[in-house]
Amino acid sequence: MSMSYQQIGSKVKILHDHTRSRKYRDDDEIEVATENHKHLCDILQEISCSFGHNISILDFGCGTGRYFHCLQNVERLIGIDISLHMLKEACNPVRGEELKFDRITLICADIFGIEIAPQSFDFIYSIGVFAGYSSFNLHICNKLFYLLKPGGTLFVTVIDVAPRMTYTGLREVMENSNFTQYEISRYVSTSPLWKGASYECIAIKDPDTSPVESTTRWPVVLDDNVHSLDVVWRNVYLTTQEIVALIPAGDTFILVDHEVFRSELTIGRQAIPFLERDGQYWGPPPDDMTAIQELERLRRSGASFIVFAWPAFWWLDHYSGLYRHLQSQFRCVLENERLVVFDLCP
Numbered sequence: 001m002s003m004s005y006q007q008i009g010s011k012v013k014i015l016h017d018h019t020r021s022r023k024y025r026d027d028d029e030i031e032v033a034t035e036n037h038k039h040l041c042d043i044l045q046e047i048s049c050s051f052g053h054n055i056s057i058l059d060f061g062c063g064t065g066r067y068f069h070c071l072q073n074v075e076r077l078i079g080i081d082i083s084l085h086m087l088k089e090a091c092n093p094v095r096g097e098e099l100k101f102d103r104i105t106l107i108c109a110d111i112f113g114i115e116i117a118p119q120s121f122d123f124i125y126s127i128g129v130f131a132g133y134s135s136f137n138l139h140i141c142n143k144l145f146y147l148l149k150p151g152g153t154l155f156v157t158v159i160d161v162a163p164r165m166t167y168t169g170l171r172e173v174m175e176n177s178n179f180t181q182y183e184i185s186r187y188v189s190t191s192p193l194w195k196g197a198s199y200e201c202i203a204i205k206d207p208d209t210s211p212v213e214s215t216t217r218w219p220v221v222l223d224d225n226v227h228s229l230d231v232v233w234r235n236v237y238l239t240t241q242e243i244v245a246l247i248p249a250g251d252t253f254i255l256v257d258h259e260v261f262r263s264e265l266t267i268g269r270q271a272i273p274f275l276e277r278d279g280q281y282w283g284p285p286p287d288d289m290t291a292i293q294e295l296e297r298l299r300r301s302g303a304s305f306i307v308f309a310w311p312a313f314w315w316l317d318h319y320s321g322l323y324r325h326l327q328s329q330f331r332c333v334l335e336n337e338r339l340v341v342f343d344l345c346p
Contacts, residue, residue: 018259018281021085025064027193028094032066036191040127040157041070047123047153047202048072055122058147061129062086062106065093074101078121084108084260084311108311119149119211131159131198136170141177151207154179160186160197170199179203236261239309239338243267246334246341252302254295254344257309258284272303288321295322299344305333308340316340 031037044067048055054075059067062079063086071077081087087106093099124144130136136158144154158170167184174182182203189196244267247253255262255271259281262271273281275294285291295306306326308315316323326332326342334341 018085021064021083021089024086025089025092025094028064028066031191031193032094034191034193036189036194037066039187040067043155043200043202044070044125045072047125047155048074050153051122056120056149058121058124060124060126060144062090063128065090065096067125067127068093068104069095069098072100074103076103076105077101079104079106080109081106082108084258088260116147118146119152121147122149122152123155124148124152125155127155127157128159130156131161136173138173138176141173141179145178145203145205148205150205150209150211152205154201154203154205156201156203157187158199158201160199167199170201174201174203177203178205180206240265240267242334242336242339243269243307247305247307251304253305253307254298254303255307255309256312256315257307258312260309260311271307272298274298274306284315285319285322288319288325291319291322292325295325304344306330306342306344310338313340 048057048070049072051073054073056076057071057074057078059065059077059079062068062081063083065079068077068079068090079087079090081090087108090106124147126144130140136156144156148154160166167186170184174184182201184199184201186197186199189198239261243253243265247269249268252270252272254274255265256274259273262273262281265271272279275282275285275290276298285294330342330344332340333343
């Protein structure tokens with residue numbers, strides 16, 4: 001692979017900020033009326049109806065929940081996405097009034113950074129995730145196989161972007177995987193939002209696969225990069241209390257939260273987004289040098305603290321030069337599972 005899963009995850013987080021996620025959710029209202037959506041919805045309905053009993057489902061890369069309404073016979077649905085902004089939109093999915101189930105758990109995580117019990121799901125699907133820099137490979141395929149119950153079904157789409165994934169490449173992955181039954185077809189979308197070809201693969205796990213013993217219960221949160229939406233809202237409350245206790249009333253501070261909850265803060269202190277232009281969020285910095293320059297500009301303008309909230313903890317790894325600068329020049333006054341705070345006063 002040209003990039004690690006961590007690098008891919010960082011890139012996805014940068015791309016799917018608040019503005020892009022909101023636009024994606026708005027596009028859902030257009031997409032649901034297209035033949036492309038009907039085609040995919042028909043597949044999801046057919047598979048979810050094929051079991052003859054209520055089933056557990058994993059939507060891998062669920063985004064804004066565009067396909068939730070297509071599912072039938074759902075006992076429980078887990079939606080995993082690496083972007084908190086997309087998951088916030090998924091709380092109000094398109095055609096949500098058509099949902100025939102209410103057991104939905106939304107998890108913000110990289111699937112490779114969360115512990116899931118083996119053979120947890122009857123049906124796993126992933127639509128529109130594997131394209132461009134994110135390729136469907138043998139490691140991912142076997143990870144999803146591991147999560148399926150015996151007799152379970154996988155449905156995955158892979159954008160036909162040569163040479164990343166061709167029919168031959170996808171077939172090679174499936175031939176070398178643990179799946180013994182699969183079918184690959186090619187579909188051409190004429191949707192106004194995306195015109196192009198993709199491969200669609202339906203694979204079935206052998207019903208005679210031996211059960212796997214596990215003491216793991218789903219879901220298990222391994223670290224601070226994995227959150228359910230319930231945890232997110234609880235953390236916002238706790239974070240607010242900690243900021244109020246630490247930063248004096250009337251002060252201005254920099255809040256790095258990837259714009260997850262800054263707009264919801266009403267705490268008598270001015271939270272400046274980072275990066276910032278004319279008081280508005282301007283997206284993440286392109287590099288460490290830009291980040292350090294902007295930090296110093298805002299500090300000279302009166303910002304007294306910089307606060308990294310848990311949705312942006314990945315910044316401390318991705319922008320390692322910025323983090324080293326802060327550690328060498330300023331005092332860290334709080335570090336816990338929700339916040340890392342530096343006092344910017346010399």
